[in-house]
Amino acid sequence: MAHKLIILGAGESGIGAALLGKQQGYEVFVSDGSPIKDIYKQELAVNQIPFEEGHHSWDIILGADEIVKSPGIPEKSELMKKVREKGVSVISEIELAYRFSTGKKIIAITGSNGKSTTTALTYHLFKNAGYDVAMVGNIGVSYARQVATAPAEYYVIEVSSFQLDDIKEFKPNVAILLNITPDHLDRYEYKMENYVKSKFRIVMNQTQDDTFVYCEDDPEIMQHLPQQPINSTSIPFTIMKRLKAGGYVDNDQLHIKVDEDPVIVSIYDLALKGKHNLYNSMAAGIAGKTMGIRKEKIRESLTSFKSLEHRMEYVTTVKGVDFINDSKATNVNSVWFALESMEKPIVLIMGGVDKGNDYSAIRPLVQEKVKAIVCLGVDNKPIEEALRNDTPVMVNTTSMKEAVTTALKLAAKGDVVLLSPACASFDLFKNYEDRGRQFKDAVREL
Known part of the structure; x- marks a missing residue:
């Protein structure tokens, strides 16, 4: 009997696991509760790997010999509770x-x-x-x-x-x-x-x-x-x-x-x-x-070594203001590092999906170096409440274009506009790369 391998989640790691399982002779089935990206669907089709999207078929999943679980699926989800009850072996793609x-x-x-x-x-x-x-x-x-x-x-x-x-x-x-x-x-x-x-x-x-x-x-x-x-x-x-x-x-x-x-x-x-x-x-x-x-x-x-895209990446200088893309800073600590390494006065663009962040760690650096915060997100309340008293100016924006033009207005020659969000990007962007690219595009259009 072929080893029945069920892959939960069809992102990059799930598709990789499916390709490897198929190559090694496993009977592979991919299940994703959300829609699967077209590029990944094509790969599954070309490799003749059956899949489902938008729902999970419990009977198939619980009949697995082994399950590869996407890192994005929390243990407390309905899905994982059922899998754990049934006692199916669960491994990660690595x-x-x-x-x-x-x-x-x-x-x-x-x-x-x-x-x-x-x-x-x-x-x-x-x-x-x-x-x-x-x-x-x-x-x-x-x-x-x-x-x-x-x-x-x-x-x-x-x-x-x-x-x-x-x-x-x-x-x-x-x-x-x-x-x-x-x-x-x-x-x-x-x-x-x-x-x-x-x-x-x-x-x-x-x-x-x-x-x-x-x-x-x-x-x-x-x-x-x-x-x-x-x-x-x-x-x-x-x-x-x-x-x-x-x-x-x-x-x-x-x-x-x-x-x-x-x-x-x-x-x-x-x-x-x-x-x-x-x-x-x-x-x-x-x-x-x-x-x-x-x-x-x-x-x-x-x-x-040349540093990574979206990690303290210099974009360009406009009217004497440097623009730096640190979109990869998805938590508070990353922002601390970014602020710590800056010499010039900063206009900071931050915000997004807050993971229960504690902003107290960056308050001293914000007080010392940040002349304005431009909030970019659907819900900026947590940032406003935490940092409102630490910087002279705080502005709300709802698109990258608006955030970038606002930041340039607030900056003076010799300042830095830093995108270092401290949050996940899923409220307005596909991912942090998409957020970083939109930032760079908006800066180049100034």
Whole structure:
């Protein structure tokens, strides 16, 4: 009997899982409660994979041998309650992909902030050193799709806590945990410790031959570490002090010391600026070094990297005002990093779907640096209530075009207009990329 694999959710990860399952001889069925994008429907049709959209057929789903669940489906949904009652095995797409990447090397990166930048930088390191490497996960192509269509020897994977919630055997050779700050708490019963545990699942299957790379300056990580059995070699990084082994900053130089041959780079030569990027650079550098990349190559890659689209991306200057697209800042902490790295006075465009954000962390930076906030969202009340007294001007807008023209009016020569929303984008945009592109288009039309 063929193994019945049901895929719940037909986004990038679901389609990747379907393609891989089909290729491996599973009997695959895809079910999505919402409409499926045309491009994905065509792929399913071409590969003769049956699917349904707009509803779920319970009898088919509950008759599965195994279910691959999209990271977007919460446990408290009606659907998952029924699945759990029936006791069907549920895995995430990264678990399925891992099953069919035996013998490959895996670098997995998680954390509340900086994941995409660190993933892209780590990929750049391996690519630049001539490795056969693919960058997958939450950034671009799903891991399962890559394994099905263009397998590589090395995978650099950006993983979210939702994907880690449904792993069983997934084991990275290098696991990187950047930081843990309150995000998505709505999915973890509003309990921080549930979210922390979920992030730490990245190390649960590691053995002594593997490496766990973590930030020693993160209070949540350090608080949880003693309670967490870790079998792998732990390598910390910090900007607070010198370390015997790990990543640290000393005399304006970044040190990566995991063997007798340390990598040393002046922080002024690093491609990525800002304090938070020192962490991302150290994490990527440690991953490269543990996998045998030569120090010259690591130094060269850390200084030549180009940053990601929608992450502190300079767009253009209009009438002496710089416009910066940080649409990827979907939580408060990301906005903190953006504000922290700015020297000029800021007109901040923010808003969207609020995930129960606590804006108190950015209040001191808003008071110090932000001359106006332009709210862009369907419901801007949470931002207004939290930050109204911290900035001289606050304006409501309902479209990107309006937000951009308003921001330019409020800015003076030498200021920066920064799109750093702190929220999800689904109220007015398809996703954060769509939001960032609309921002860039509106800026270029000024």
